[in-house]
Amino acid sequence: MKAFLVEKDSNEQIKSDVKDFEKPICGENEILIKVNYSSLNYKDALSSIGHPGVTKVFPHITGVDVAGIVEESKSSIFKVGQRVVVTGYDLGMNTNGGHAEYVKVPSSWAIRTPDSISDKVIMTYGTAGLTAALSIQELIKNGINPEDSTVLVTGSTGGVGSISIAILNKLGFNVIAITTKIDKEAYLKSIGANEVIVLDDFMMNSSKPLLATKYDAVLDTVGGDILAQSLKQIKYDGVATCCGLTASYELNTNVYPFILRGVRLIGIDSVECRLEKKQSAWEKLAGPWSVECLENIVNEISLNEIKDAYSKLLEGKAVGRYVVKIA
Template sequence: MSNRIYEAYVVHENDQGKYKGNIEKKRVDDLPKHGVLIRVFYSSLNYKDALSATGHKGITNSYPHIPGIDAAGVIEHSDDRRFKEGQNVIVTSFGLGENTPGGYGQYIRVPGDWLVPMPEGLTPFESMVIGTAGFTAALGVYKLRQNDVFPEDGPILVTGATGGVGSLAVAILGRLGYNITAATGKLQKKDYLMMLGARDVIHRDKVKGQSSKPLLQSRWAGVVDTVGGSILDTAIRQTKPNGAVTCCGNILGAELNTNIYPFILRGVSLIGLDSGRCLMPLRKRIWRLLANEWKPTMLEQIAQEVSLSELDGEIKKILRGDQAGRIVVNLNINAQS
């Protein structure tokens, strides 16, 4: 096993500070020495992967580096008695693909504490259509329900609705019977969002930068916000009494300029989502929900399968904001190992 050769998408930094990814041969011996060795079947493309692949030092400290914050595959060797050879597992979060070799390699070796056994009802491919994006979306839905926001309470707003988290939030909420308004800058994707379960699709400008009044007309029983900035501020001020807003993204800005009145006059709850630090008992529970009663019915329709050799183009696309749905990376396509 130690001499096993595998393929990986490796990002290098050159002398001019530029970054480029290449498919290279690696040895299993190059991986961390201890943990659970997994043959990766599928990974996925997330915005964080694109940042890692283009030299964002807030994500990845040193290069060369193998990105890929998601991985699904089979255990080939385990130092951890909780896991056995031949077991299918999911790995997301815990720094995978940030400063450790990630899912864009045909093998990873990680601590057993990072592993989620593949729940019955999910295939490795389906788990990577969901991936970190879908897990984050499900965590947002879970938090809304924990705060007593249910379908009968009124419309739910999903922002950044054509992105990975947004698309899957729409799909999960639709599966659960919520009345979803999807906000997007890509109205040409209206049919796609309606297929996922949205009942209404609006341009994001209808949420962004409305009146500066401290409270706006109550519209939303709950919000899954994926973009931050002024849209998050407006959504908070539009949320109904005792409603809840979850937030997980900052593509429109990391600063939140709002006021206290939605919180003290309407009892609105603002809930941050950090899927990377979600504790394992809740992590497993959410994956079980995603494999069963919360499983999106449109996984095949929102997924595009690519090989390692096609990653460069997809990375450029996601950084431009031109992507909709989910990109699943098949580690077996064009494999030469």
């Protein structure tokens, strides 16, 4: 089968390209999936350069997301011919991932794809869309209501940020986007941002422990000083969700937002969260939270175009989501 393979040569140098690779053999309690679509995520890009915090096993096939049809099943959970989606767990990290014509996974990792959504659309959402949906579920669960709430979205041109903006807008939130890419203001407004802020302006007065309150909630995808600055501006009893670290894994902040304004910071993990939670999020994305502007967000590529797309992701030049058409 064809697969995007990451290898280490005899000098410990990382190399990657599309190559022929042995088709996986389905084991006990596993399913073999004929892949129709996969997608690209920042974690995939890190895996492609051999980042030790992501991938330690070589040769390795990237792709933390996969959607396709069960080709073979040695599980009582799934039958041949069923459509399934897999995101997270160890897929695409140290277990060969979805950037291949076939992938095998434990049956406990897979979810039946909702009938109302295509494989391309569910991969346009992918881990990014799932993370966005899980974040928004937490905002709503913690009292952030669409009718009267302003939500700040960081990392707004990325996959999670873009999809979050689109969903929040559909639900009726007032959405403010932060970006370093001011030339993408029209793009951000086309997918649902009511206002776009340049990052340099947002980071003014960053040395102050608290700032004037502006936002009911923050949906943060980048971490670091941007999240710290966001926390200082959340209104009383507000909420911030945190799901990414492209700016930094460190958070240099103080306790004032938490003890003077009752702000809550909630971590979002789409990798190991319960299947029931994932299923609920997918059902929302396939139904009431589905967005009409996905074509503005998605870039469809082939296996042969993955390497160039990874470069854009790692350089911070990517906009929206990349889906990989396999079949």
